[in-house]
Amino acid sequence: HRQSVLARLTEDDxxxxxxxxxxxxxxxxxxxxxxxxxxNCLGEPISYRYDQRGARIHDVDQGERSEVIIVGDSYTHGDxxxxxxxxxxxxxxxxxxxxxxxxxxxxxxVQAFLNLQQKAPLYPRALIxxxxxxxxxxxxxxxxxxxxxxxxxxxxxxxxxxxxxxIVPHPGEPALADLEVFMDEARSSFDEDFWAKPxxxxxxxxxxARGLTSNYFRYRKVQKAMRKLGSPEYSLLFxxxxxxxxxxxxxxxxxEWSLEAGLMPVAMFIPRNPMDVSSASGFLEQHGGHLHxxxxxxxxxxxxxxxxxxxxxxxxGRGDTCHxxxxxxxxxxxxxxxxxxxx
Numbered sequence: 384h385r386q387s388v389l390a391r392l393t394e395d396d397x398x399x400x401x402x403x404x405x406x407x408x409x410x411x412x413x414x415x416x417x418x419x420x421x422x423n424c425l426g427e428p429i430s431y432r433y434d435q436r437g438a439r440i441h442d443v444d445q446g447e448r449s450e451v452i453i454v455g456d457s458y459t460h461g462d463x464x465x466x467x468x469x470x471x472x473x474x475x476x477x478x479x480x481x482x483x484x485x486x487x488x489x490x491x492x493v494q495a496f497l498n499l500q501q502k503a504p505l506y507p508r509a510l511i512x513x514x515x516x517x518x519x520x521x522x523x524x525x526x527x528x529x530x531x532x533x534x535x536x537x538x539x540x541x542x543x544x545x546x547x548x549x550i551v552p553h554p555g556e557p558a559l560a561d562l563e564v565f566m567d568e569a570r571s572s573f574d575e576d577f578w579a580k581p582x583x584x585x586x587x588x589x590x591x592a593r594g595l596t597s598n599y600f601r602y603r604k605v606q607k608a609m610r611k612l613g614s615p616e617y618s619l620l621f622x623x624x625x626x627x628x629x630x631x632x633x634x635x636x637x638x639e640w641s642l643e644a645g646l647m648p649v650a651m652f653i654p655r656n657p658m659d660v661s662s663a664s665g666f667l668e669q670h671g672g673h674l675h676x677x678x679x680x681x682x683x684x685x686x687x688x689x690x691x692x693x694x695x696x697x698x699x700g701r702g703d704t705c706h707x708x709x710x711x712x713x714x715x716x717x718x719x720x721x722x723x724x725x726x
Contacts, residue, residue, distance in 0.1 A: 384530075384534065384580070385570075385573045385582075388530045388538055388569070388573075389566060389569060389570070391538050392538055392539075392562060392565065392566060392569070393562070394562045396538070396539065397539055397559065397562055397565055400537070400539040400559075401559045401560070405539065405559050406553075407553055407555045407556040407558075407559055408497055408501065408543070408552070408553055408555075409487075409490070409494045409497045409498050409501070409542070409543065409553065410490075410494055410540055410541060410542035410543065410553055411487065411489070411537075411540060412437055412487055412498065413433050413437040413438075413439070413460075413485075413487055414433065414437050415432075415433030415434050415435055415436065415437050415438075416433060416434060416435050417431075417432070417433045418430065418431070418432050418433075419431050423462075423463035423464070423696065423705065423706075424463060424696055424697075424698040424703070424705035424706075425696060425698075425699065425705075429463060429464065429465060430465065430466070431466070432466060434446060436483075436485075436502065436505050437485065437502075438483045438484055438485050438502075439460060439461060439466060439469065439471075439484040439485075439486070440466055441466040441467050441469060441471065441472030441475065441482075441484065442466065442467040442472060442476075443472065443475045443476060443481070443482075445481035445482075445483075446483075447505060447506055447507065447508070448481055448506075448508050449481040449482055449483035449506050449508065449509060450480050450481045450482070450508055450509060450510045450511060451471075451474070451475075451480050451481065451482045451483065451509070451510070451511045451512075451513060451723075452482075452483045452485060452499060452502060452503060452506055452509050452511070452512050452513070452646075453471050453474075453482060453483065453484055453485065453486065453513040453515060454485045454486065454487075454490075454495040454496070454498050454499045454502070454512075454513070454514060454515065455486045455490065455495050455513075455514065455515030455516065455517065455520075455653075456486060456487065456488065456489060456490045456491070456495070456515070456517055456520055456523075457486065457487075457488040457489065457517075457706060458470075458486070458515065458517045458653050458655075458706065458707060458715070459471065459484065459485075459486025459495075459515045460484065460486030460487060460488050461484070461486065461706075461712065462488055462706045463696060463705055463706040463707075464706070464707070464708075464709060464712055468709045468712055469484060469486075469712055470707075470712045470713070470715040470716040470719065471483075471484035471486070471716075472484070472716075473712060473713050473716035473717075474716040474719055474720055477716060477717065477720050478720045478723065478724075480511075480723075481508075483502070483506060483509075485498055485499070485502050486515070489523075489529065489536070489540070490520075490523070491520050491522075491523025491524045491526065491542070491544070492514065492516050492520050492521075492523070492524050492630070492633055493523075493524055493542075493543050493544055493545055493550055493633060494523075494542060494543060495514055495515070495516075496514060496633065496636065496637050496640075497543060497550075499512055499514070499637075499640075499641075500640065503644055503646065509646060510645075510646065510647060511646060511647045511649060511723065512637075512641045512644075512646040512647070512648055512649065513649045513650070513651070513719065514634075514637050514648070514649070514650040514651075515650075515651055515653055516650065516651070516652050516653065517652075517653045517654075517655055518616070518617045518621075518652060518653065518654055518655050518659055518662060518663055519617065519655045521617065521620050521621065521626055521630065522578070522602070522603075522620070523542075523544075524544065524545050524626070524629060524630065524633065525544055525545055525546065525577035525578075525625075525626060525629060526542070526544055526576060526577060526578055527541065527542060527544045527551065527572045527575075527576050527577075528540065528541050528542065528568070528569055528572035528573070528576060529542065530569075531572050531573055531576040531578050531579060531580075532576075532578045532599075539565070541553060541554060541558055541565070541568055541569070541572070544577075545629035545630075545632065545633055546577075546629070547629075548628055548629060548632040549632070550633075550636070554568045577598055578597075578598055578599045578603070579597070579599070580594065580597060580599050580600075581593040581594050581597065601619065602619055602620050602623070605619070606618075606619045606620065610658055615658070615659040615660075615661050615662045616655070616656075616658040616659035616662070617655075617659050617662045617663075618659070618661075618662045618665070620662070621662040621663065621665060621666045622662075622665075627666065627669075627670055630666070630670075631670055631673050631674060634650055634674055634675070634678060634680070635673075635674060635675045635678075637650065637678075638674075638675035638677055638678040639675065642677055647679070647726060648675075648677065648678050648679065649678075649679045649680070649719075649722060649723065649726060650678060650679070650680040650681075651680065651681050651682065651683060651718070651719060651722060652664075652666075652667075652681070652682040652683065652684070653683050653715055654682075654683060654684040654691075654694070655704075656691075656694065656695050656704045657691035657692065657694060657695075659684075660684035660691060661684065663682040663684060664682045664684060664685050667680065667681075667682060679722060679723075679725070679726035681718070681722045683714065683715050683718045683719075686714060686717070686718045686721075689714055690710070693708060693710045693711070694707060694708065694710065694711040694714065695707055695708060695711055696708045
């Protein structure tokens with residue numbers, strides 16, 4: 384896997400990545416003004432429009448006058464949904480607040496937090512910062528290079544991550560400007576990442592043993608097997624002491640920074656699909672006492688009356704779960720509206 388990724392790296396592609404979406408702090412970002420179109424998993428055409436700040440535009444977009452800044456991954460960005468169907472757009476409609484959507488596909492919680500730090504100064508009227516964490520994002524929180532974790536990821540996605548309760552920064556501009564520097568960082572990630580897999584080298588029994596005790600095998604392979612037996616999809620992940628400690632540290636950093644910036648900090652967990660609607664709430668029950676008292680935090684999965692079979696789109700050809708449906712995005716918006724009202 385390492386060899387196939389490194390073999391695809393080229394100077395020209397690295398520069399194209401740098402010029403299009405690459406960012407030396409958060410790894411990659413949406414840029415605008417821009418318009419792109421692609422089909423969702425149902426084959427329906429979707430338009431993605433961005434303003435000059437890189438925020439996804441929706442029908443009630445208010446630009447720099449936005450009161451709420453939301454950061455997160457593709458579930459916040461609103462992948463596979465039109466702009467007015469995303470949950471930030473629905474939130475704006477049902478709450479009467481102006482909302483800036485700075486979700487970026489593939490981002491983990493560390494990137495989302497650093498993205499907030501970059502974007503908040505662009506919104507002088509902002510009052511609230513929302514850090515949205517889709518349950519699967521915990522994988523990304525401790526991952527330094529996406530191809531180590533995701534086989535189909537872009538080859539140029541180095542990123543900041545959490546280790547020992549601290550944010551380890553992106554290697555910066557030199558890694559985006561020089562292919563050899565980039566490759567050195569990529570090799571280091573394949574060796575040292577939280578999800579690193581041992582190479583097949585002599586003595587092979589030792590390599591097998593290392594593989595069977597690796598984080599990748601335990602949380603990506605064993606957990607998938609347990610999911611088929613009915614176990615919540617991310618239960619082992621949320622229960623891992625190292626991951627939990629890093630998540631608590633990150634949430635507290637987000638809270639402290641938001642308060643210093645004059646923003647009310649709000650965080651919420653979003654279930655990826657119906658296969659796990661309990662693990663995040665379990666984390667909050669166990670670790671809530673270690674979170675900053677000024678943080679308002681909740682779990683969308685705790686919302687009563689949700690029809691989880693309607694929460695996601697489903698690829699009709701393969702039966703695979705896709706991003707949320709318009710119903711799912713509305714559920715997230717309604718939960719967040721209630722969380723903001725309570726705060």
